[in-house]
Amino acid sequence: MSIAIGAAIAVLTGIGAGIGIGLATAKATDAIARQPEAADKIQRSLLIGCALAEATAIYGLVIGIMIILFVK
Amino acid sequence: MDALRDELLGKLDNKIAFTIPVFGGIPVPESVVVTWGIMLFLVLLSIICTRRLKKVPGKAQLVAEMFVGFINKFTKNTLGEHWKPFAAYFGTIGLYIGCANLIGMFGITPPTKDLNVTAALAIMSAALIYGASFRYHGFKGGLHKFVEPMPLLAPINVMEVVIRPLSLCMRLFGNVLGSFIIMELIKLAMPAIVPMALSMYFDVFDGIIQTIVFVFLTALFTQEALE
Secondary structure, three states: OHHHHHHHHHHOOHHHHHHHHHHHHHHHHHHHOOHHHHHHHHHHHHHHHHHHHHHHHHHHHHHHHHHHOOOO | OHHHHHHHHHOOOOOOOEEEOOOEEEEEEEHHHHHHHHHHHHHHHHHHHOOOOOOOOOOHHHHHHHHHHHHHHHHHHHHHHOOHHHHHHHHHHHHHHHHHHHHHHHOOOOOOOOOHHHHHHHHHHHHHHHHHHHHHHHHHHHHHHHHHHOOOHHHHHHHHHHHHHHHHHHHHHHHHHHHHHHHHHHHHOOOOHHHHHHHHHHHHHHHHHHHHHHHHHHHHHHHHOOO
């Protein structure tokens, strides 16, 4: 029972990633709308930023899986 | 329900493919065997693309030249002056991780699902970054880089020696493991055509993005170490 609660709390890190990537994409679309010639560079920065932000959500997933698998 | 869970948990473990009967049996995990397969594939691809090089390239040579040109341009843009020794490493790592992530599409367990493989890749990148720093700045210059922006940041710079490769390793491992688990669950729940469409996102898109992120982050850290 406590294993399930622990794993559920671990996966809550997804909230941070969702909000962060949403904000970043909003600013990126603003920037592209303002200056379409720089669209390539902005897209590249957005991709890198999203992958880095996604990593924290993935850490939560890995901890959740490890809790389910390794906690007796 | 229990059978489902046991089956899923069985798939998460690293299976031993066979044992070399030398020195009391060396177990060879499945990820090593799949890596051998990827190595064979890449070596054959390279041999086919570089046979009989002509001044006016044929199709295979053209693809190889495009890829090498792209990697060289990327390395030159990111690293600046001393880009030549690093381009080969980035190209090789990109090809290996790309093939390793995409092989999940064909029903073979991806070798990057094994934590040992991603840890080895992260240790290689860490050795590259700090080796470059000490090689191009000398021993004292390399140590000086730890107090570079401000001496107050020295503990953080020392911690980053461990944290950066750890984050590279866990990012790749977590993404591949998560995609694998979701694809297994989908395959158990919905047979036939539907897994194919979702596999496009989870296997192909996610795998390619993780490859790009790994190579780009290693290049970025190397650029920081070289300046």
